[in-house]
Amino acid sequence: MNKKKKPFVMLTNDDGIASPGLLALRQSFKHQYEVVIVAPATEMSAVGHAITLSDPLRVFDYSRNGEFYGYAVKGTPADCVKIGYWAILKRKPDIVISGINIGPNTGINTIYSGTVSAATEGAILGVPSFAISLGTFHNPDFTYAAKFARKLADMLLKKGLPKDVFLNVNIPACQEKKIRGVAITRQGSALYREDFDKRIDPHGRTYYWLTGQKLNKESSIEYDDGAIDQNMVSITPIHYDLTCYDFLEPLRAWKLS
Amino acid sequence: MNKKKKPFVMLTNDDGIASPGLLALRQSFKHQYEVVIVAPATEMSAVGHAITLSDPLRVFDYSRNGEFYGYAVKGTPADCVKIGYWAILKRKPDIVISGINIGPNTGINTIYSGTVSAATEGAILGVPSFAISLGTFHNPDFTYAAKFARKLADMLLKKGLPKDVFLNVNIPACQEKKIRGVAITRQGSALYREDFDKRIDPHGRTYYWLTGQKLNKESSIEYDDGAIDQNMVSITPIHYDLTCYDFLEPLRAWKLS
Numbered sequence: 001m002n003k004k005k006k007p008f009v010m011l012t013n014d015d016g017i018a019s020p021g022l023l024a025l026r027q028s029f030k031h032q033y034e035v036v037i038v039a040p041a042t043e044m045s046a047v048g049h050a051i052t053l054s055d056p057l058r059v060f061d062y063s064r065n066g067e068f069y070g071y072a073v074k075g076t077p078a079d080c081v082k083i084g085y086w087a088i089l090k091r092k093p094d095i096v097i098s099g100i101n102i103g104p105n106t107g108i109n110t111i112y113s114g115t116v117s118a119a120t121e122g123a124i125l126g127v128p129s130f131a132i133s134l135g136t137f138h139n140p141d142f143t144y145a146a147k148f149a150r151k152l153a154d155m156l157l158k159k160g161l162p163k164d165v166f167l168n169v170n171i172p173a174c175q176e177k178k179i180r181g182v183a184i185t186r187q188g189s190a191l192y193r194e195d196f197d198k199r200i201d202p203h204g205r206t207y208y209w210l211t212g213q214k215l216n217k218e219s220s221i222e223y224d225d226g227a228i229d230q231n232m233v234s235i236t237p238i239h240y241d242l243t244c245y246d247f248l249e250p251l252r253a254w255k256l257s
Numbered sequence: 258m259n260k261k262k263k264p265f266v267m268l269t270n271d272d273g274i275a276s277p278g279l280l281a282l283r284q285s286f287k288h289q290y291e292v293v294i295v296a297p298a299t300e301m302s303a304v305g306h307a308i309t310l311s312d313p314l315r316v317f318d319y320s321r322n323g324e325f326y327g328y329a330v331k332g333t334p335a336d337c338v339k340i341g342y343w344a345i346l347k348r349k350p351d352i353v354i355s356g357i358n359i360g361p362n363t364g365i366n367t368i369y370s371g372t373v374s375a376a377t378e379g380a381i382l383g384v385p386s387f388a389i390s391l392g393t394f395h396n397p398d399f400t401y402a403a404k405f406a407r408k409l410a411d412m413l414l415k416k417g418l419p420k421d422v423f424l425n426v427n428i429p430a431c432q433e434k435k436i437r438g439v440a441i442t443r444q445g446s447a448l449y450r451e452d453f454d455k456r457i458d459p460h461g462r463t464y465y466w467l468t469g470q471k472l473n474k475e476s477s478i479e480y481d482d483g484a485i486d487q488n489m490v491s492i493t494p495i496h497y498d499l500t501c502y503d504f505l506e507p508l509r510a511w512k513l514s
Contacts (some may be wrong), residue, residue: 048335049305049368056464057453078305078369079467087453087465108381111306111497112335124365124448155511164446165501167508181514186500189421191381196314196344207313208344210336235513237504240368243443244422247494251424254412256492257438
């Protein structure tokens with residue numbers, strides 16, 4: 001046994017095991033950490049906190065350049081963390097990281113995000129966890145995000161996190177030298193103006209594409225959207241107790257019994 | 258135009274448009290309310306807050322006993338509410354109800370529940386909404402739950418709900434006369450001891466079934482699980498701002514910039 005054991009990280013994502021964002025994370029961690037990848041076999045964006053109950057899960061060894069790279073799961077990001085933890089890994093990970101997602105996971109997108117759901121699952125299992133996303137869909141450069149992930153992981157191992165809490169990290173897509181620091185933020189509340197683009201297929205049948213545009217994004221760095229728009233790294237502490245405590249007493253006054 | 262217009266309810270669920278739980282809701286509302294059903298074409302349990310971005314959505318008219326019954330969507334519960342609101346309904350619903358789910362949606366299941374995600378989507382759209390679930394998977398009798406849903410809907414129309422808040426209702430599976438009243442509750446924090454049942458298929462390949470058991474459920478009626486276990490209707494006010502406000506300041510003290 002090593003005198004000084006490397007910390008053990010489980011990496012996952014929702015863009016799928018072949019994503020360059022996951023590779024960037026792995027490259028950043030592979031020397032100082034023991035890394036295990038358990039990631040969806042295919043892209044799983046906007047799956048929310050889905051888990052697979054009605055179908056069997058399958059796991060495959062996934063190779064890259066002729067070498068074992070990680071476990072590919074035919075399932076969701078939450079499935080990956082669960083099956084990694086309970087069935088694949090020989091010991092409990094010290095940390096779970098989900099990403100680096102291509103595209104931000106801010107504001108209302110937090111609740112649709114498979115990337116975030118994987119970190120939620122890590123927190124449920126009692127492991128310090130974070131989700132990390134890059135604020136662009138075009139020509140993503142993961143260099144800074146991957147470096148920041150390492151720095152944050154080192155810190156999490158030292159500091160820990162409160163029970164049931166994890167971090168949702170969003171990295172602005174600007175050049176590294178333009179990044180203005182880190183903002184600890186709250187989830188933005190901007191909503192989408194949604195549209196369903198109605199079309200007719202070649203067989204004469206109707207179908208719809210969901211499209212949308214985020215309206216009235218908060219510009220303050222108090223919010224996740226505002227922070228990355230101002231070239232700051234956004235870190236939002238997230239929990240999965242959805243109770244609205246402020247409304248318990250008013251609701252009791254309705255006297256529904 | 259009617260002098261007194263009926264309130265307009267959009268019904269959905271995650272068990273699929275053919276579910277008897279949805280039918281029970283519809284029967285309970287059809288006289289006093291104008292009812293539109295927009296529900297998944299097939300069962301969609303544990304899909305979390307998934308939305309369909311990478312595939313086109315299709316909508317079909319669904320008939321029952323030779324009459325139009327509702328719109329069946331090849332998508333998730335959240336898709337149904339979105340496409341109902343933005344593309345199918347001619348006017349904004351006064352209320353969105355998701356259910357009656359077969360099986361409880363309490364504690365950590367709240368975050369995996371398609372039923373709950375549909376009510377979340379209603380709240381995001383600014384419509385008073387609730388999810389309603391029955392605490393059994395076996396021989397469900399929806400009579401009381403459907404009646405309670407009507408009573409609650411009538412009340413919501415009068416009282417409204419705070420912005421971004423909706424209700425998660427769980428009905429105990431006991432006989433109506435044994436129900437002891439309504440408890441306004443918080444989301445339970447009991448976790449699952451999960452197992453992946455590993456099997457070999459007839460072709461020699463490994464697959465896994467996720468199974469699990471909720472451990473250490475809270476017994477107090479302060480919690481959703483505890484309430485229905487004690488034959489009380491549980492109503493939990495839910496919001497979708499996942500920020501853990503208590504951890505903002507401690508995290509700022511990490512000085513990550």
